[in-house]
Amino acid sequence: MRGIPGKVWLLGISSALLQLLPFPFAGPLPLWRTPFAWICLVPLLACLHLTASDGKPLNWRQFALLGWVNGTLWWAIHCYWVYTTFSLYGGASPLAGAGIQILLAGILGFNCAAFLVLLMLTDRLCRRSVWVMPLAAALIWVAVEVFRAHILGVPWDQLGASQVDNPLLMHLPPWTGVYGVSFLIVLVNGLLAQILSKSGWKPRLGMALAGVAIAVAVQPWPAYHLAALPDDASASAVLLQENLEVGAARPAMTLDQMMGLFTQLSESPASTVLHGIPGLPQTQPAPATLVPPALIVWPESPAPFFSSDTNFRHWLSALATDANAALVIGDVGVDAAPDLPRGYRVYNSASFVSPEGNFVGRYDKIHLVPFGEYVPFREQLFFVKSLTAQLTDSDRGRERNLFLTGGHKYGTFICYEAAFADEVRIFAKEGADVLVTISDDGWYGDSGAPWEHLNLARLRAIENHRWLLRSTDTGITAAIDPAGRVRESAPRHIRTAIEVRFGYEQGTTFYTRHGDVFAYGCAIGAGLMLLIGGVFAIMRSGTTS
Numbered sequence: 001m002r003g004i005p006g007k008v009w010l011l012g013i014s015s016a017l018l019q020l021l022p023f024p025f026a027g028p029l030p031l032w033r034t035p036f037a038w039i040c041l042v043p044l045l046a047c048l049h050l051t052a053s054d055g056k057p058l059n060w061r062q063f064a065l066l067g068w069v070n071g072t073l074w075w076a077i078h079c080y081w082v083y084t085t086f087s088l089y090g091g092a093s094p095l096a097g098a099g100i101q102i103l104l105a106g107i108l109g110f111n112c113a114a115f116l117v118l119l120m121l122t123d124r125l126c127r128r129s130v131w132v133m134p135l136a137a138a139l140i141w142v143a144v145e146v147f148r149a150h151i152l153g154v155p156w157d158q159l160g161a162s163q164v165d166n167p168l169l170m171h172l173p174p175w176t177g178v179y180g181v182s183f184l185i186v187l188v189n190g191l192l193a194q195i196l197s198k199s200g201w202k203p204r205l206g207m208a209l210a211g212v213a214i215a216v217a218v219q220p221w222p223a224y225h226l227a228a229l230p231d232d233a234s235a236s237a238v239l240l241q242e243n244l245e246v247g248a249a250r251p252a253m254t255l256d257q258m259m260g261l262f263t264q265l266s267e268s269p270a271s272t273v274l275h276g277i278p279g280l281p282q283t284q285p286a287p288a289t290l291v292p293p294a295l296i297v298w299p300e301s302p303a304p305f306f307s308s309d310t311n312f313r314h315w316l317s318a319l320a321t322d323a324n325a326a327l328v329i330g331d332v333g334v335d336a337a338p339d340l341p342r343g344y345r346v347y348n349s350a351s352f353v354s355p356e357g358n359f360v361g362r363y364d365k366i367h368l369v370p371f372g373e374y375v376p377f378r379e380q381l382f383f384v385k386s387l388t389a390q391l392t393d394s395d396r397g398r399e400r401n402l403f404l405t406g407g408h409k410y411g412t413f414i415c416y417e418a419a420f421a422d423e424v425r426i427f428a429k430e431g432a433d434v435l436v437t438i439s440d441d442g443w444y445g446d447s448g449a450p451w452e453h454l455n456l457a458r459l460r461a462i463e464n465h466r467w468l469l470r471s472t473d474t475g476i477t478a479a480i481d482p483a484g485r486v487r488e489s490a491p492r493h494i495r496t497a498i499e500v501r502f503g504y505e506q507g508t509t510f511y512t513r514h515g516d517v518f519a520y521g522c523a524i525g526a527g528l529m530l531l532i533g534g535v536f537a538i539m540r541s542g543t544t545s
Contacts, residue, residue: 004062008047012066015044016073022162023078024448024455028279029165037162037185038192044070044116045137045193048123063120064113071112076105078157081447108154115144118530125533134190134210136529141186142179143523146516153367155419157452158182164455164462170484173463174509176518177421183522233487233501237295238269238325239471239479243495244301244442258303259315265497266296267323273488273498277454278476283489288499293325294406297471300330300348300415300440307351307362308334317357326405327353328412330438330471333364345395350412350438352403360405364397365414367423400426408433408504415439418457421516428464428512433504435460435468442474450476450492458484463511467502 018040021033047066052058058066082104086097118140119133126132141159149155160181163169172180191210240262253261269288276283296319305312312331320327333349347364354360400423403410411427411434418424418437427435437457441450454476461468462484470478475492479500488500 003052004058004066005050005052008050008058008066009069011043011047011050012070013073015041016070016077018043019074019159020078022159023157024451025078026446026448028277028451029162029448029455031165034162034165037159038188041137041186041189042193042196045119045133045190046197047116048120048133048193049197057124058120060117060120063116067113067116068106068109070109070116072105072109074112075108076101079105079449081444081449084445084447085443108148108152111144111148111152114147115140118526122526122530122533125530125537130194132529132533134187134194136526137190138183138187139522139526139529142183142519143526145179145182146519146523149420150422150516155421156456159185161452161455161459164458164484170462173459174465174511177463177511177516178459179516179519179522183518233467233481233503235294235503236289236291236499236501237297237469237479238266238293238323238497238499239469239477239490240266240296240298240497241471241475241477241490241495242299242301242303242473243493244303244473255304255309255311256315259312262298263315263319265495266298266319269497269499270490273500274491275488277451277478277486278489278492279451288488289501290499293323293499295410295436295469296320296323296325296327297436297438297469298327298329299471299473299477300350300438301473305329305331306334307331307349307359313359316351316353317359320353320355321357324355326355326403326410327351328403328410328436328438328471329353330414330440333362347397348394348414349397350414350436352401352405352410352412354405361401361403363401363403363412363414364399365394365417366397366400367417367420368394368396369416400430402427402430402432410434410436412436412438415441418453418460421460421463421511424460425464425512425515428466428508432466433506434502435464435466436471437468438471440473441476450474454478454486458486463509465507465509465512466505469500469502 018036021036022040023029047058050058052062083097083101086100119137122136122140123133145158158178160178163181163185169181169184172184176183195208242262269290271288271290272285273288274283275286307313316327316329329351331349331351333347333351335345337343337345348368349365350363351359352361352363400411403412409432411430411432413424413427413435414437418439424435439453441453444450444453454470457468457470458480461480461482465482467482468480470476470480476489477498478489479487479502481487482505488498490496490498
């Protein structure tokens with residue numbers, strides 16, 4: 001009977017487990033785990049040279065199954081916090097939470113299945129040329145990541161995101177986005193797989209020399225640099241961390257009591273801040289530089305703040321004028337909509353208040369979270385009824401509004417939108433001097449997700465060469481510089497406000513101007529390799545016959 005040998009299964013599963021190591025799991029990522037990205041795909045790619053139980057090459061169905069199991073296993077373990085998010089915080093039953101976890105992992109697992117099948121076809125059509133597999137693997141991997149981001153809407157943790165703390169590679173995202181780093185990682189994995197799989201010293205030496213050449217070529221030569229790393233942080237902002245735990249019991253407070261407390265925190269920030277990422281041993285508290293802030297930011301949070309509430313608006317106007325600072329405030333936007341049965345539209349929003357106390361605009365979140373802020377195909381997905389019954393769909397925003405104050409423009413995006421590089425860049429392209437993101441990471445609990453989310457925000461700062469101010473409900477609240485370094489942050493799970501320093505940037509990167517052209521180029525390149533291999537295979541077949 002033709003089957004997949006145990007050795008192949010072992011390699012596929014070990015590759016899935018290795019892919020877990022370069023990402024945060026239950027806290028910040030230790031630097032020693034970052035290098036595992038460069039070998040994590042080697043066992044999976046080595047399967048291309050193995051045979052089935054009958055001694056014949058594995059067919060495409062077997063590779064599809066192997067890839068699907070690999071991808072499903074990785075997603076199920078890596079995003080284990082999805083179960084907690086839906087069952088503990090989202091109000092779903094344990095069974096529904098587990099079902100959503102398995103469903104999500106199973107759907108995303110097909111991405112790895114597609115990667116492995118397309119790579120197998122390209123490799124065989126090109127007669128397993130020693131140089132084809134590494135290049136094809138890198139091109140196809142990026143193409144699958146683009147599909148996952150732009151079609152499935154899940155750009156969470158591309159492989160390149162694992163290297164955000166690698167200074168030797170972070171000159172690439174301003175040109176290629178995170179996809180350039182993913183490409184490089186998979187290319188090196190492919191070269192290593194070939195070195196281990198091929199016999200004879202010549203091909204192995206050739207692969208090793210190619211790897212050395214790539215390492216030299218991607219070093220941060222002066223031509224890559226847009227500007228010196230920023231050290232002139234000329235402005236300051238206060239970032240509020242409300243610490244309103246999702247679903248947790250807390251003392252009941254009226255709106256006036258809550259607003260009074262948060263106003264006091266905003267006007268009297270903590271005297272110390274952390275320099276670096278919370279949870280790492282090298283991150284230590286240091287005195288804050290307290291000067292009149294240009295901006296005060298409140299996070300997205302479960303607090304019942306409505307932009308249409310006159311009392312709420314009164315409190316914010318008073319805060320802005322007393323502090324002589326602009327405000328970016330996470331709230332719920334409500335607009336009348338007589339054309340809808342419920343008579344209004346509701347948005348996950350950020351309101352903008354000028355230093356004079358005037359409400360001058362609002363950004364309504366455009367990219368909503370499926371099963372979090374809306375339920376796609378609500379009527380058809382009857383099996384998540386226990387969750388959808390508690391969820392009021394948010395409406396989707398339509399414009400990426402900028403906030404102009406003090407001669408500078410701020411681009412604000414909300415929570416999950418930090419994962420969408422090609423959308424965040426639009427703020428910088430349209431003139432934002434600073435990026436601001438507000439988030440409620442309390443949904444993730446004490447998993448690795450808050451640090452994964454932070455790293456995605458750091459990549460957005462690098463890609464667009466912008467300072468990024470991040471205000472979250474439970475952490476990680478931080479100021480990130482254009483090199484992706486966390487300059488100042490707040491400890492997690494405490495109610496506080498920190499004053500951070502930041503600067504203004506006006507130049508645009510290649511990525512800001514052109515977006516995912518490198519990634520689309522990889523997708524086209526992968527298609528061309530498969531097409532050319534197919535043409536040559538037909539020609540060989542015709543010659544043989």
